[in-house]
Amino acid sequence: MGKGNKQYDTVIGLEVHIELATETKIFCGCSTKFGALPNTQTCPVCTGMPGSLPVLNQKVVEYAMALGLATNCRINRRTLFDRKNYFYPDNPQNYQISQLYAPVCQDGKLEIEVTAGAGKDVESGDGGKNTGTKKRKTIRIHEMHMEEDAGKLTHDEAAGISLVDYNRSGVPLIEIVSEPDMENAEEVIAYLEKLRMLCLYLGISDCKLQEGSMRVDVNLSVKEAGSDVLGTRTEMKNLNSFKAISRAIGTERERQIALLENGKAVEQETRRWDDAAGVSYSMRSKEDSKDYRYFPEPDVPPVLIDREWIEAIRSRQPEFQEEKSIRFVREYGIPAYDADILTQSKHLAALFEETAKVSGQPKKTANWFMGELLRLLKEAGKEPEELSFTPKHAADLIVAVEEGKINQANAKEVFARVVSEDAEPLSYMEQHGLLSLTDEGALQTAIDEVLAENPAIVEEFRGGKEKVFGFLVGQVMKKTKGKADPGTVNGLLRKSLESL
């Protein structure tokens, strides 16, 4: 909100880079695996040796097509690579192979869900998790293109040297350029979450902002409310978390409004966000912007995409989160809230669905997953993707509980074992003596013993002191080492007391 009487609208467009999870690089056969020793995953091609030539990895095209189809893009039937020329040591050829003139996908859209009636000034750092009524909004996608990543520079200030690691050089990226259709941080986060979810479901990227497998540049301008004339925009870089994105949007909006309120102009420039300081500073102005001397890449022939190829990709598209969530509610009768949470991870959703099917107890399965499983994950600080238990094991346990073979408390312990080490629940229960005492004779013996050992308490109960009943139940449980089913104990104990 401006200081004066004027109201301002924020106009935001995003450029999102996503690192693709292909096995090999975009133009050579080197591994893309993260974390290897510097320059061990390199070859003449990705280190720009004289005479080396790039050969396109078809998987990259397929991943881009898959995301393009998921975002309703038009797939260009003839897509071309172009060279972007600039000198920098992380870029071994001093040009980047990218796409400018005929990108692989164009004119798409993404539907997001945002809080209805939220002010245009929502820049809180809560990542759009506001409750309240939701409305849908369409964000248009201008284009999506394929390109190669650069190497990684490390500056050793003490030694006064810079080192370059080309392991990342040639790792495939797709850049998704949105139209300036977003108005606030909530919409931006919702768009990014949606994009991330699509990529995770497609399995084309892990989209981690902190690790750089998802990188977001925010183009932002402000204009007088209701005006059709767009303001001058800035581009914000170095945004490494959703929180940083939210803060940077709020701060940049205020900075631009302050300039305008003071009669100054917003400069078209690229700015760098300093998250620790909570401010941004100018990296380069438009005047300093480089002429990249783009031209068609002569070493990579045009990629021709025919209808069959598109249809083959389309037929392999997964069921995405929203559809899956709706289906879970319909098919398994679980609450929409649970379905939404369980489908946030494709892997978790698959585990749930298999467990629900095998156990025949979808609602109980949902309860176990929503309660115990998520709690265990949180405690272990793990991602759902790291889960590796056999759904049948979880299902066997859930069935055992329902059949009264194990009580709830012991079942939790077994469930934890299933989750952590994929324990086979029935043999585990047997080995650890956790099976419920269902033999009424044995149970009756235990009850008789307890009653004999506690004559005073029994007298109290018979005198009308109902609350000592619980103590007696506890004693029976103790005697059976927790294996007895509390319900059965209740019934038998009451019967025994009454017949005394």
Add this chain to the structure above:
Amino acid sequence: MIEQMDALTLSEKIKKGTLGVAEAVGYYRDQIERKDGELKAFLTLAEGGLQERIAELQEGIRSGQYTGPLAGVPVAIKDNICTKGLRTSCASKMLENFIPSYDATVIQRLRDAGMLVLGKTNMDEFAMGSTSETSSFQITKNPWNPEYVPGGSSGGSAVAVAAGMAPLALGSDTGGSIRQPASFCGVVGLLPTYGRVSRYGLVAYASSLDQIGPMGRTVAECRALYEAIAGYDEKDGTSVPGTVRCLGKMRKMTATEYDGLSREEKQKRCMERIKGMRIGIPKEYLQAEMNGEVRDAIKNTATLLEQQGAIVEEMSLPLTEYGVATYYLLACAEASSNLSRFDGGKYGKRVEEKELHAMYKKSRTEGFGEETKRRILLGSFILSEGYYDAYYLKALKVKRLIKEEYENAFRTYDCLLTPVAPGTAPKLSTSLQNPLQMYLGDVDTVAVNLAGLPAISVPCGMDQKGLPFGVQFIGNAFCEQLLFDVAEAYEELRGVFPTVGERMTGNGKAGER
């Protein structure tokens, strides 16, 4: 005597065991020792591992591992083709000490066919030039008269073959760099169809035009070397996969049609091939300012072919005049980008400076020669914002039109007959004073590269100064074998071409000097 043998005979003798690989290599190294002090064709000779390679080859031939037509033959390699462990400088100070960590695909194929790298030959720096004089290191002399240039940019390779210092050589051709020096030195040189020979390991000048090709004394030798290096390579995205078929109008030939035929059968087939063949002479290639001797030679060639039943007629390729301009726009644009990797950072020359961009600037200023800088500047300008459409895009359009013009011509003709250059070799140090004039000398060769077609330069005659010149046959895409046939037939009709100095025999048949 080795000096009277062509590469095919040499290989036969080695395979029969009447000649050792070491003896053959020794002979050529001796020739280099004796002649190259003056001619300066070689930049680097293979030394490290040479004896091991000779022994390995000799054993491989004895055991039947290497049975190909050129097994045991040493080959000279243009210095822009990467050879593992052997300096590859592109005749530039920038790569003065650059030793590749890998072999170009063509080198791997030579090795697989039992050949051996003799050494690396001088050239114009990064293949930019038409005289080999833009080399940073030495000036190669024309063996027919050392006051004249050998042509370029594959001048060293042409001289090595012409002077008998190597039986065969590889060159590269972006705008005529194999064919023109072949013409100036009196040897045969082939530019293959774009995509037919892998460019992997060829230090790029203009990627969309560069091709590696064979150079030799005779067509048969070039054919054999071509067959050893041609074919799909998965490391080059522009390499053509699958079985290629001549797109020529008369005969759909496969690349392997000649496999297994004896030399006599091949020659016989060549003569038969030209009967009824339609050969066009584009009149634009016989422009007024060209050397009269060259023009007459083209006509004589036409007559010889007609006598054997070919139908030769004049035709027109009106876009020929735009070839040079289009070529220099596209080639320089690509070169400006291709050469940007030479920055002093990773390999090659580095001038130490505290600040990064100062290091780049100084390294490139000192590392590149004048002609290379001229083309980088030109290319950077052509690709600049505001000029791209007017220059680069327009040149791309003209390139497409030129290609179409050739495609049209090949609906009527099986091949085209033209000069290789407007004249014979110029005198040393006369060309670089007027680069534009030098560029115009490429008029007969550049359009073929723009169209991506194959063409062969075959020795044809001598001018009054005693300098040789060739004729060029241009074919439709993938019609290399047809070109070899025509060229081999022509070679037979022409008679034995004189050789330089002691190798001149003056009689006998082609291929048996």
